[in-house]
Amino acid sequence: MKGFFNPRTVAVAGASKTSMKLGNVVLANLLRLGFRGRICPLHPDGGEIMGLPASPSLGHVEGEVDVAVAVLPREAVHGFVRECGSAGVRRVIVSAAGFADDGVEGKEMQRRLLETARGQGIRLMGPNSVGTISTESGFVTSLMTLEPLKPGNLSIVAQTGLFAGGFARWISSTQRFGLAKVACLGNKADVDEVDVLQYLREDAQTGVIAVYTEGLRDGRKFWELAREVTSRKPVVLLKGGRTDLGVRMAAGHTGSLAGEDAVYRGALAQAGVVQVEDVEGLFGCSKALSYCPLPRGPRLGIVSITGAGTVLAADACRRRGLPLPPLKKETLRRIGEVLPDWAWMGNPADIWSATLFADVEGAYRVVLSAMADQDDVDMLAVLFTLVPESDFDGAALLSEIKERHPEKPVLACFLGSSREDRERWFASLEDIGIPVYDSVERCVEAAWSLARCAERRRGERFPWGEQVQIGA
Amino acid sequence: MKGFFNPRTVAVAGASKTSMKLGNVVLANLLRLGFRGRICPLHPDGGEIMGLPASPSLGHVEGEVDVAVAVLPREAVHGFVRECGSAGVRRVIVSAAGFADDGVEGKEMQRRLLETARGQGIRLMGPNSVGTISTESGFVTSLMTLEPLKPGNLSIVAQTGLFAGGFARWISSTQRFGLAKVACLGNKADVDEVDVLQYLREDAQTGVIAVYTEGLRDGRKFWELAREVTSRKPVVLLKGGRTDLGVRMAAGHTGSLAGEDAVYRGALAQAGVVQVEDVEGLFGCSKALSYCPLPRGPRLGIVSITGAGTVLAADACRRRGLPLPPLKKETLRRIGEVLPDWAWMGNPADIWSATLFADVEGAYRVVLSAMADQDDVDMLAVLFTLVPESDFDGAALLSEIKERHPEKPVLACFLGSSREDRERWFASLEDIGIPVYDSVERCVEAAWSLARCAERRRGERFPWGEQVQIGA
Numbered sequence: 001m002k003g004f005f006n007p008r009t010v011a012v013a014g015a016s017k018t019s020m021k022l023g024n025v026v027l028a029n030l031l032r033l034g035f036r037g038r039i040c041p042l043h044p045d046g047g048e049i050m051g052l053p054a055s056p057s058l059g060h061v062e063g064e065v066d067v068a069v070a071v072l073p074r075e076a077v078h079g080f081v082r083e084c085g086s087a088g089v090r091r092v093i094v095s096a097a098g099f100a101d102d103g104v105e106g107k108e109m110q111r112r113l114l115e116t117a118r119g120q121g122i123r124l125m126g127p128n129s130v131g132t133i134s135t136e137s138g139f140v141t142s143l144m145t146l147e148p149l150k151p152g153n154l155s156i157v158a159q160t161g162l163f164a165g166g167f168a169r170w171i172s173s174t175q176r177f178g179l180a181k182v183a184c185l186g187n188k189a190d191v192d193e194v195d196v197l198q199y200l201r202e203d204a205q206t207g208v209i210a211v212y213t214e215g216l217r218d219g220r221k222f223w224e225l226a227r228e229v230t231s232r233k234p235v236v237l238l239k240g241g242r243t244d245l246g247v248r249m250a251a252g253h254t255g256s257l258a259g260e261d262a263v264y265r266g267a268l269a270q271a272g273v274v275q276v277e278d279v280e281g282l283f284g285c286s287k288a289l290s291y292c293p294l295p296r297g298p299r300l301g302i303v304s305i306t307g308a309g310t311v312l313a314a315d316a317c318r319r320r321g322l323p324l325p326p327l328k329k330e331t332l333r334r335i336g337e338v339l340p341d342w343a344w345m346g347n348p349a350d351i352w353s354a355t356l357f358a359d360v361e362g363a364y365r366v367v368l369s370a371m372a373d374q375d376d377v378d379m380l381a382v383l384f385t386l387v388p389e390s391d392f393d394g395a396a397l398l399s400e401i402k403e404r405h406p407e408k409p410v411l412a413c414f415l416g417s418s419r420e421d422r423e424r425w426f427a428s429l430e431d432i433g434i435p436v437y438d439s440v441e442r443c444v445e446a447a448w449s450l451a452r453c454a455e456r457r458r459g460e461r462f463p464w465g466e467q468v469q470i471g472a
Numbered sequence: 473m474k475g476f477f478n479p480r481t482v483a484v485a486g487a488s489k490t491s492m493k494l495g496n497v498v499l500a501n502l503l504r505l506g507f508r509g510r511i512c513p514l515h516p517d518g519g520e521i522m523g524l525p526a527s528p529s530l531g532h533v534e535g536e537v538d539v540a541v542a543v544l545p546r547e548a549v550h551g552f553v554r555e556c557g558s559a560g561v562r563r564v565i566v567s568a569a570g571f572a573d574d575g576v577e578g579k580e581m582q583r584r585l586l587e588t589a590r591g592q593g594i595r596l597m598g599p600n601s602v603g604t605i606s607t608e609s610g611f612v613t614s615l616m617t618l619e620p621l622k623p624g625n626l627s628i629v630a631q632t633g634l635f636a637g638g639f640a641r642w643i644s645s646t647q648r649f650g651l652a653k654v655a656c657l658g659n660k661a662d663v664d665e666v667d668v669l670q671y672l673r674e675d676a677q678t679g680v681i682a683v684y685t686e687g688l689r690d691g692r693k694f695w696e697l698a699r700e701v702t703s704r705k706p707v708v709l710l711k712g713g714r715t716d717l718g719v720r721m722a723a724g725h726t727g728s729l730a731g732e733d734a735v736y737r738g739a740l741a742q743a744g745v746v747q748v749e750d751v752e753g754l755f756g757c758s759k760a761l762s763y764c765p766l767p768r769g770p771r772l773g774i775v776s777i778t779g780a781g782t783v784l785a786a787d788a789c790r791r792r793g794l795p796l797p798p799l800k801k802e803t804l805r806r807i808g809e810v811l812p813d814w815a816w817m818g819n820p821a822d823i824w825s826a827t828l829f830a831d832v833e834g835a836y837r838v839v840l841s842a843m844a845d846q847d848d849v850d851m852l853a854v855l856f857t858l859v860p861e862s863d864f865d866g867a868a869l870l871s872e873i874k875e876r877h878p879e880k881p882v883l884a885c886f887l888g889s890s891r892e893d894r895e896r897w898f899a900s901l902e903d904i905g906i907p908v909y910d911s912v913e914r915c916v917e918a919a920w921s922l923a924r925c926a927e928r929r930r931g932e933r934f935p936w937g938e939q940v941q942i943g944a
Contacts, residue, residue: 022861025861073828074814097824097825097828098812098814098815098825101779102814102815102816103814103816105814106814143861144857144859144860144861144862145859145860145861147890158780159780160778160779160780161778162778162780162781162857162887162888165778165857165859165888166778166857166858166859166886166887166888166889167887167888168888169858169859169888169889169890169893170888170889170890170894172890173890173891173892174890174891212780214780214783240780240783240784240787241783241786241787242787242942243786243787243790243791243940243942244790244940245786245787245789245790245796246783246784246786246787246790248786248818249779249782249783249785249786249818249820249822250783252779252782252816252818252822253779253780253782253783253822261942277913277942278784278911278912278913279784279887279911279912280910280911306632306633306634306637306638307573307632307721307724307725308630308631308632308634308684308686308712308725309634310721310724310725311686311712311713311718311721311722311725312712312718312750312751313721314713314715314717314718314720314721315712315713315714315715315717315718317717318715318716318717318718319715324717340570342546342570342574342575342577342578343570343574344574344575344724346720346721346724348721350721350724350725352569353569353570353574356545356569385616385634385637385638386638386641387616387617387637387638387641388616388617389494389497389615389616389617390616414638415634415638415639415751416634416637416638416639416640416641416642417638417641417642418619418641418642418644418645418646419645419646420645421641422642438752439750439751439752440750440751441749441750468715468716470714470715470733470749
């Protein structure tokens with residue numbers, strides 16, 4: 001697998017000398033993201049493409065080619081894979097669609113393509129795949145123009161090109177977390193989640209693995225591998241195609257056979273995989289796992305300046321089974337120092353009344369410190385409303401809390417804010433490793449994922465609370 | 473109620489001459505939002521506050537005072553309400569907390585406060601209320617600094633100050649929809665959702681009503697009123713306190729008695745109220761209802777450049793019971809013109825293969841036009857991935873579609889995008905009345921809310937599809 005992520009030499013077929021074809025996007029991305037290996041464009045006429053010397057065929061490229069990227073029409077793919085075989089190229093990424101994602105004819109074409117690849121000892125990623133990104137080597141095969149991505153410990157395996165397209169652009173322009181490896185597998189004729197997961201398990205750069213899949217070819221094998229991986233690295237998974245209609249669309253998208261939802265869920269939960277409901281959950285949980293230490297337990301302390309935040313947070317915790325330990329005598333005594341004597345405080349703690357006594361920062365400091373010091377509080381969620389009246393240096397305060405208790409994850413949530421306030425607070429908190437959410441439910445979901453992974457890592461049963469079903 | 477939203481004269485108690493107390497925030501907001509009535513600060517020493525002549529007491533204010541805003545400590549509230557009575561002021565907004573949101577003593581204080589108000593013929597909003605906003609009159613009583621808000625047809629009734637605080641700042645700095653009236657009711661000792669809903673029913677500026685409540689005092693009365701209102705104006709509702717824990721927090725926040733979740737849900741659904749699960753859903757659905765015509769039915773046509781989008785959208789529609797009508801012969805014939813002959817297209821339509829033939833804009837145009845013309849497609853959801861390779865003037869295209877079928881709502885979703893692309897597309901689409909979402913599930917939820925309200929308005933049963941439960 002390594003050659004799919006950190007090749008020394010890549011050959012790219014399908015770039016034009018005169019127009020900006022998709023193959024040229026691949027070359028431009030490799031140059032822009034600073035690929036540290038050798039780039040060999042292929043062009044029947046040789047010459048130069050985008051300043052790089054082009055070879056008429058794979059056979060003309062000097063030295064070993066670790067991976068070939070075929071940005072070619074469906075009809076040209078088979079011939080190119082044969083050419084790879086002759087030239088001794090052992091890895092190929094095929095972007096063309098119209099194989100198993102299409103009807104009977106496409107399925108047959110995919111079967112023959114795979115047969116040829118296997119016969120030549122070639123590992124094939126795709127078809128219908130935009131390939132990989134590695135921030136370690138600057139390698140990228142996306143067909144969409146990307147900006148440089150920050151290196152980090154999160155790797156993504158996805159059965160869609162979105163994660164090497166629109167989502168990659170979203171990450172590079174709005175997010176603070178970094179990426180290790182991204183693999184967009186498409187139809188998975190050959191290379192699938194199992195191959196990539198095996199690689200990421202050993203990859204030193206990868207600390208957390210996010211998966212989007214529309215159906216696992218060998219559920220049993222994935223399950224066994226995942227069970228092993230999750231004891232070392234958290235795995236978060238979103239399954240597309242969870243209803244009859246979604247399954248039908250998945251067949252059209254990547255030719256996948258999406259299995260029974262309930263079966264998936266049960267098996268994956270047993271394997272310690274964190275399952276989420278949507279892309280927001282996938283990123284939200286992955287970010288928390290990327291930033292935070294794993295907590296000692298699932299018990300959450302919540303501090304909020306808004307009462308509505310405490311209500312929504314309590315509902316969300318109940319839905320997820322996250323216990324909210326009651327405040328102990330000593331905690332209450334310390335909090336009492338900033339409370340008017342009529343006021344009441346619990347967990348979740350509504351600090352509104354404390355802000356009448358202390359300033360906003362002081363109220364947060366006293367309540368957060370006291371709660372963090374309580375030994376049965378395993379992690380903290382801090383809810384803010386960013387208005388000028390409650391503005392202060394939140395990152396400085398939460399740094400103090402983190403230094404006091406580096407073993408306890410701290411998460412933050414903004415309930416409303418102007419764009420400027422949000423961006424300032426978001427950057428300053430995420431830069432010190434506090435994941436930020438724009439909704440209470442997302443924040444609690446992320447805390448839940450931390451506790452689930454901690455339970456898996458420790459191999460012990462946590463004291464979860466009752467789970468209450470709410471909503472339709 | 474009118475005097476709570478569009479008073480001619482407001483008196484404000486609790487502003488300081490020397491420091492920036494919360495009462496000063498109220499005055500500053502009234503000035504900044506251009507309140508068109510008369511502002512009378514109250515101060516024992518008289519003189520001037522923030523350029524406004526101050527009166528030593530309500531009795532010294534000339535002419536009628538329509539509403540008094542008490543930004544006073546808990547202990548001073550009762551005396552102030554008595555003063556209102558003597559001065560003939562018939563409406564008072566009380567911001568102080570520590571009444572029914574606190575223990576036994578607070579409950580008793582609230583009871584006595586209400587008794588005094590009632591005895592004097594005073595309507596009381598609060599305690600624990602930050603009052604109202606009216607973009608019609610520029611009236612605002614929030615304790616948080618606000619920026620001017622765009623007038624629009626959405627009104628909000630909430631049992632938290634967030635909607636006149638952080639969320640109002642979020643709306644003014646990032647959103648394109650406008651507001652009519654906002655009421656933050658706090659403990660609802662007197663004025664409650666029923667009073668405000670009655671007012672909004674008749675308010676010409678209000679077209680859509682969003683409600684956040686932690687418990688209705690008179691469920692039956694609300695139900696009867698809501699049933700009547702929803703036949704004319706959509707009502708979207710988020711209930712805080714839906715689990716035992718949430719209920720306990722609601723008691724601490726606003727002293728509310730939150731009822732049984734299932735009972736609420738059933739009754740409100742019957743009354744035609746759209747119930748959502750979180751604040752994002754509240755804003756997401758309200759925005760769609762604010763922008764779009766109500767569709768003729770629930771049948772959704774979906775067009776996506778990404779296959780994963782079609783899979784996630786199909787799952788979301790199945791969860792919500794939104795039927796996806798199959799494409800008819802004539803629709804398929806028209807779409808066929810931009811399809812390679814091997815490609816397949818359904819609903820949701822994955823136009824990826826069409827972009828190989830036509831350009832991206834052309835592919836969207838042909839597929840969207842054909843689908844919009846199909847008579848059993850009641851509304852359209854368009855999924856975009858904003859990358860340079862798929863950039864075009866989306867607003868121009870969707871304008872064409874809307875002009876062709878002004879009766880069909882069109883919603884949009886961005887699956888990943890850089891900050892700049894998102895902001896550009898977001899502004900241009902929302903400015904032509906197309907609500908934009910960052911997740912497929914939110915987009916489908918909004919379409920569902922449109923169909924639910926249309927069904928209620930028409931008073932007929934729509935052909936909903938089967939609803940499939942997914943997730944934990």
